[in-house]
Amino acid sequence: MSDRLLSLEGILPTYPRHPVPRVVREQSGILRARFDCMASPCEILLSDIAVPLPEQLTLIANAITEAWRIEHKYSRYEADNTWAKLHQQRGQPQNVDAETQRLLLFANQAWQLSDGLFDITSGILRQCWRFNGQNVFPEKSQVEELLPYIGWQRLQWLPEQSTLMLPNGIELDFGGLGKEYAVERAMSQLLEGVANSETYRLLVNLGGDIAVRCGQLATTPWRIAIEQADTDGGEHSHITLANGAVATSGDTKRHIKHQGKRYGHILNPHTGYPITAAPLSVTVIGHDCIQAGMLATFTQLQGTNALDYIRATGVPFVLQTAEGSFQSE
Amino acid sequence: MAVTNSKRSPKDVAALLAAASCALTAQNASADWSFDVATLLYQESDGRVSAIEPVISAKQEIDSETSLSIKVVGDTLTGASPNGATPSTTAQTFTRPSGQAGYTSAANTTPLDPSFKDTRGALSVNWVAPIDRDWAYSLGGYGSVEHDYASFSGNGSLSRYFDQKNTTLTLATSLGLDIVSPEGGAPTGLSDISTTNNYSDDDDDDHGEDSDHDDDDHEGGEGDDGKTKLLVDGMVGITQILNRQTLMQFNYGLSYSSGYLTDPYKFLSVIDTTAGSNYGGNYQLNSSNLYVYEKRPDSRVKQSLYWQTKHQFDNRDIFNISYRYMWDDWGIQSHTVDTKYRLRFEHLYFEPGVRWYTQSAADFYRRYLTNTNYQSVSYATADYRLGELDTLTYSLRVGYKFASGNELYGKVSLYEQTSKGDNGFGKLTSQNLYPSMQAYMLTVGYYF
Structure with missing residues (x-):
């Protein structure tokens, strides 16, 4: 067969x-x-x-x-979807649907749990940071111009009434968790x-x-390969998993080289600049995909402390830096 | 809204993110309730007990491992139940406590107490939730009330998963208290049923009340000299997934009950051993038949072993078989084999089943007492449920599952009970001391 x-x-x-x-x-x-x-x-x-x-x-x-x-x-690329309508009504209170409401609630929790580092208003930094291989490093003034439009705390949001006031110039980006x-x-x-x-x-x-x-009577768990960064699928480590999720943050191809330094695509919403010394990639094995994805992103946002941070979560991971690969025990 | 300065530990962040993610993916923020509404009709042969029992179960699945279940049962029993006396060649009249009308049983028939009727309401609540990846627990409570009996219990269990949840070890325990408030008070065991002042005093001392008070109060079942029964149960079980189609379970159970374990409405005939015309007939005391109340020990320790296997075939049919061995310190041993096979079609299923049960008699089971032993035995019961007993139940369940997941089902069962034991002597040998009994059960239910 x-x-x-x-x-x-x-x-x-x-x-x-x-x-x-x-x-x-x-x-x-x-x-x-x-x-x-x-x-x-x-x-x-x-x-x-x-x-x-x-x-x-x-x-x-x-x-x-x-x-x-x-x-x-x-999607940010469609003309009359929920995202587009949300942004057409900037500067005035608007009602949001139940699903968007839940996403905003989650974004709020993620913002708090990351001490403000995970911020869905930071997407507009893409206007000056383009990790498309052209290696353009923005001017300082370009970055600073955008900072007044970044910050979850600038939103006026009344969760109890499903009402949101999105100030002019601010853009929501659900890409980080969508x-x-x-x-x-x-x-x-x-x-x-x-x-x-x-x-x-x-x-x-x-x-x-x-x-x-996997159901109770399904005894064969899934076997999932985790790619090593910079090897283009050459080397793999494997995990077996019956119930849970695997998510990775980090894309070795998306970076800018400037004055000999490597700038990854994970941006700090407080400074507008890439997180320095972030790992090349972090793969987290979690309870569900959203948790795993957020933990991977949070870990990246810790920069030099990334390894200590993910270790302290107690959650299984594979973390890769220029120095090598680290795994949970 | 401000960023909190107190840094949470990454471990807390991981847990809080998992919780936040559950809230995000739940399609409708509140978890759904599912319901099972069913009615059971029960009818014993020869116009004995019949019952109507509506059952409503509701379950809220908060997530795949967390759920709250509530079950409400009401039942109404009517009919007649064997009172324990042996049939006789003459009609027998039985007096009842507290001046209620007695009843007469025709010659050569099994004496039945015709006043067997009751309405019972029961409520149970059960909560199951995980503790972490490897542990889960459950907590539950139960209460039921009828006019002369109330039962309350609480239970809890702890489960530990091993080997990717292929193995589950469970420890469970329950603690229960039953309050028996017989009409007119609890009779003294082994006393003559025709004597009126035969209610045991051992519980009355505290109240300092006279028995008249009890008589006035017998409907309420509250505040009178209710007898209590304490029940403690423990169970250790292991559930093992053998392969993707087969599940096996082993349990060991230990159950201890103490207090008033006697049935206040059951008694025994005293049979005459004197050679002569009444040899094997009812023993006469003060020129009327002598019957004495039954009496059981005030504690019981039961142990049981249970094995169950469930197998799903490639064609989705499911075979289920279980065996239970129970033994107690009353001398009863029982074996139960229960087997079901579910034939599954696209929407319809058929589930024929057979259950076989056999038990040996309790050490103090006597179909009757005699004039030579009724004053010397310590315990005695003629309750057929403590005698040598075999039952066989055939059942067929049919269900239709709608595309929405709702299900309409019906179940018919035929129950056959046969008893055997000492056939007596003299006149008694011509009587059928161990009549068999059939019962029919019909359940119709809807799950949504």
């Missing part, structure tokens, strides 16, 4: 911006769907002997639809469909941010 190509046609709404997902039933019985979302290659893996194949395909279609829905809703959120939402879609089963094995991977879940 060889791998079998299956079609989601008819059960998946078409999004013109994305190619049609490719679903393959592998010899092992695992369904593997590959698709694009948030400018990343993504995949969903599903196996469950207790759920018939047509239902499995429907579940995968639902999960992909959910990931695309979130992308479409909060992918992790989409991973967990897609996973929720899959879990709803296998609620009556104990034998499911599920994996959602959006561009390297991964969540896995």
